[in-house]
Amino acid sequence: MVAEIGQFVLILALVTACFQGALPLIGAARENRPLMRFGDNAAFVQFAAISGAFACLTIGYVTSDFSILNVVNNSHSLKPMLYKISGVWGNHEGSLLLWSWILALFGMAVAFFGRNLPDSLKARVLAIQGLIGVGFLMFILFTSNPFERISPAPLDGNGLNPLLQDPGLAFHPPFLYLGYVGLSITFSFAIAALIEGRVDPAWARWVRPWTLAAWGFLTIGIALGSWWAYYELGWGGWWFWDPVENASFMPWLAATALLHSAIVVEKRDALKNWTILLAIIAFSLSLLGTFLVRSGVLNSVHAFASDPARGVFILIFLIFVIGGSLLLYGIRAPKMKGGGLFAPISREGSLVLNNLLLSTITATVLLGTLYPIFLDAFTGAKVSVGPPYFNATFLPLALPLVVAMAFGPFLAWKRGDLAGIVSRLKFALFAALAFSGFLWWWQTGTPVMALLGMGLFAWLLVGSVLEWAERIKLFRGPLANSWKRMIQLPRSAHGMTVAHIGVALVILGITASEAWQSEHLGVMRPGETVTVGGYDFRFDGAEAITGPNYDAIQGTFLAYKGDNKGVYLYPEQRRYTDPPMETTEAAIRPMLSADLYTVIGEADGDGGYAVRIYHKPFISWIWIGAFVMFAGGALSLSDRRLRLGAPGRAKRASAVSSAPSEAKG
Amino acid sequence: MTRKKRRLYFVLAGMIVLSIAAALVLMSFQDSLVFFRSPSDLVEKPISPGRNFRLGGLVEEGSIDSQGVTHRFRVTDLNETVPVTFDGLLPDLFREGQGVVAEGSLTEEGLFVATNVLAKHDENYMPPEVAEALKKSGQWKPEGSD
Numbered sequence: 001m002v003a004e005i006g007q008f009v010l011i012l013a014l015v016t017a018c019f020q021g022a023l024p025l026i027g028a029a030r031e032n033r034p035l036m037r038f039g040d041n042a043a044f045v046q047f048a049a050i051s052g053a054f055a056c057l058t059i060g061y062v063t064s065d066f067s068i069l070n071v072v073n074n075s076h077s078l079k080p081m082l083y084k085i086s087g088v089w090g091n092h093e094g095s096l097l098l099w100s101w102i103l104a105l106f107g108m109a110v111a112f113f114g115r116n117l118p119d120s121l122k123a124r125v126l127a128i129q130g131l132i133g134v135g136f137l138m139f140i141l142f143t144s145n146p147f148e149r150i151s152p153a154p155l156d157g158n159g160l161n162p163l164l165q166d167p168g169l170a171f172h173p174p175f176l177y178l179g180y181v182g183l184s185i186t187f188s189f190a191i192a193a194l195i196e197g198r199v200d201p202a203w204a205r206w207v208r209p210w211t212l213a214a215w216g217f218l219t220i221g222i223a224l225g226s227w228w229a230y231y232e233l234g235w236g237g238w239w240f241w242d243p244v245e246n247a248s249f250m251p252w253l254a255a256t257a258l259l260h261s262a263i264v265v266e267k268r269d270a271l272k273n274w275t276i277l278l279a280i281i282a283f284s285l286s287l288l289g290t291f292l293v294r295s296g297v298l299n300s301v302h303a304f305a306s307d308p309a310r311g312v313f314i315l316i317f318l319i320f321v322i323g324g325s326l327l328l329y330g331i332r333a334p335k336m337k338g339g340g341l342f343a344p345i346s347r348e349g350s351l352v353l354n355n356l357l358l359s360t361i362t363a364t365v366l367l368g369t370l371y372p373i374f375l376d377a378f379t380g381a382k383v384s385v386g387p388p389y390f391n392a393t394f395l396p397l398a399l400p401l402v403v404a405m406a407f408g409p410f411l412a413w414k415r416g417d418l419a420g421i422v423s424r425l426k427f428a429l430f431a432a433l434a435f436s437g438f439l440w441w442w443q444t445g446t447p448v449m450a451l452l453g454m455g456l457f458a459w460l461l462v463g464s465v466l467e468w469a470e471r472i473k474l475f476r477g478p479l480a481n482s483w484k485r486m487i488q489l490p491r492s493a494h495g496m497t498v499a500h501i502g503v504a505l506v507i508l509g510i511t512a513s514e515a516w517q518s519e520h521l522g523v524m525r526p527g528e529t530v531t532v533g534g535y536d537f538r539f540d541g542a543e544a545i546t547g548p549n550y551d552a553i554q555g556t557f558l559a560y561k562g563d564n565k566g567v568y569l570y571p572e573q574r575r576y577t578d579p580p581m582e583t584t585e586a587a588i589r590p591m592l593s594a595d596l597y598t599v600i601g602e603a604d605g606d607g608g609y610a611v612r613i614y615h616k617p618f619i620s621w622i623w624i625g626a627f628v629m630f631a632g633g634a635l636s637l638s639d640r641r642l643r644l645g646a647p648g649r650a651k652r653a654s655a656v657s658s659a660p661s662e663a664k665g
Numbered sequence: 666m667t668r669k670k671r672r673l674y675f676v677l678a679g680m681i682v683l684s685i686a687a688a689l690v691l692m693s694f695q696d697s698l699v700f701f702r703s704p705s706d707l708v709e710k711p712i713s714p715g716r717n718f719r720l721g722g723l724v725e726e727g728s729i730d731s732q733g734v735t736h737r738f739r740v741t742d743l744n745e746t747v748p749v750t751f752d753g754l755l756p757d758l759f760r761e762g763q764g765v766v767a768e769g770s771l772t773e774e775g776l777f778v779a780t781n782v783l784a785k786h787d788e789n790y791m792p793p794e795v796a797e798a799l800k801k802s803g804q805w806k807p808e809g810s811d
Contacts, residue, residue: 234754341668341671342671344671344674344678352675352678353678356678356679356682357682360682360683360686363686364686364689364690367690381700382700382701383698383699383700383701384698384699384701384719385694385697385698385699386697386698386699386717387697388693388696388697389690389693389694389697389698392689392692392693392697393686393689393690393693396685396689397682397685397686397689521734521752521753521754522733522734523733523734584754584756599754601734601754601755602731602754602755604731604733608733610733610734610754612753612754
């Protein structure tokens, strides 16, 4: 019964989405208020309907209803409750349902929070959201129905891939989707603006919170994914430039660019066409990412069984959305008027540089990700593009980006004074050189790249703090004065500093863990001790244990330094029964200074076990940094100006001239 | 600063960055393309020693010989075989008779030194490249289609 209700409300959602995609557009064209207003109600109904469908599928999972094919394929009655629930979106059909649900949720949020949007703009935005919803709901209903029944119902399900039975991965897809779908809102705003033929600072102000939220969720989603890869795959790596990772990284890069270019539109009314184009590209990359991962074009844990009907639908949908929006852009964009002028050395100029580099990086990643697919399609040759390509293109382009990150915020709008900034940044330069120099002296034989990375970390960290100190005039007058300035500084400015510091911390984590990692690989017998990275690891043996739905060999290590008590680590080699599969569970002791990482492998039949031990300095800072970036985004999102909603277009014009303090924000 | 002049600056900056990127791509692309070869492919289209590629096929029955963390085995597509050596922990589900993809390079003597052995993700999963290579060599028996 639950499945039938789910199916029914899903059809209801599709019908609603069709109307939501058509009526408000007509209403906006004819300036018919009731038709425009229809979008609001439709967004609510669509959300309610998809929520119903999602609830039905969840009930099916929680109650282990094995008459539903989807539950049979992805769940098992013995599975822990958390993974029964995460199993709802841990498969192709369910993940698409989650996508549509978030899409409807955000659509409703626009309807709800967008009270101060002009009627026509809001109607068009909701209509575009509706049209995207139509695409997804049709895809679900016609090719990937999660409510399909199976008869006779089997006694138990096939279980969820044990690699996916993990808290990190349970929440990785929802966060990524929040990010992907968040970009659909900026996309809808961009298309609506193209239809209206008008982009102005007010538009940028409406778009910014959505971009920020999407960017923040993507950051967290990607961080969770890499954290999962780090501790679950047992290779000690955290980023493999795997196509699946790139699929989420590209929208993030585009969203980062968009975030920065939207500032120029907001503050200076310039770069409008470019920002619109970026919004289209960012969402297109989100769609591409979702489908690349879910369609089985790329083979990985994420790829679920694919059938040709899906592939064709996906291709048509992508062509329709990307092609259609770019066509609209081509027709309408040239008619939009350019905004304020600025010198190459200026805040705008630095943001243009940021965008140039970020979009070039996106393009090189896209090339490396898609090339194997095209080559396979056209010549049948199987190749993969490995990490060397990505490292060779990403690092040289990211380097100037980080250098410029410290400069940019110092520059004034319109025309900056480079010489003055160099003198203000000389302390950051000194810090970078001194830090690298110290490391070179202290750790002889450090690779040049590592010194460069650590230098960049110091440069960006000190540069960001200096800029923040400058804004609040720290140490340039009474402290109370600085305090007052700090309180008055818009939260978006604090947010930028925090997010940039987050980037610096990520650079620290990556560089240090790559450059100073130590590793031991070998057979160890109980009682043996090895020294890795200054820690002694004593192997105390291994024993068989039984978990809720697996058996395992569990090793015991004692890691200690000098005389202190040390910590025990228990890596496991698990064998799941449903589905039958083995996984490696690394045991990790995360610390701020380093992670201790142990893996146990096969027994050698002679009392010894193959083991791998890593000492990874500062690696936690990669995820701490990502979280700091997210916190910066959240801080910026909580900015009063955004929280109160954007003031009306007319009101805003006067607000700008009366608020010179914003000129640097 | 006129609009025209600004556009010129943009275009120039864009072209500089893009040409740097293009140069980086061209320089690294050829070397970082990792080809996939089955043992039979390798006979037809040899890959020079030292160059990285991915070797896929089945782990030959009875070929695994492990000394501590050094593993030797042979990869076969049931027509040709290639000897492989690998230092490290073999992935979960590495089994004789099962599909495997190893990344590494050949020595002058024709020994494949693997830097990474890719796991299948579950009992029924066959890397698509391996499935295709087996189909080509006429040795494909539909496994995991049940």
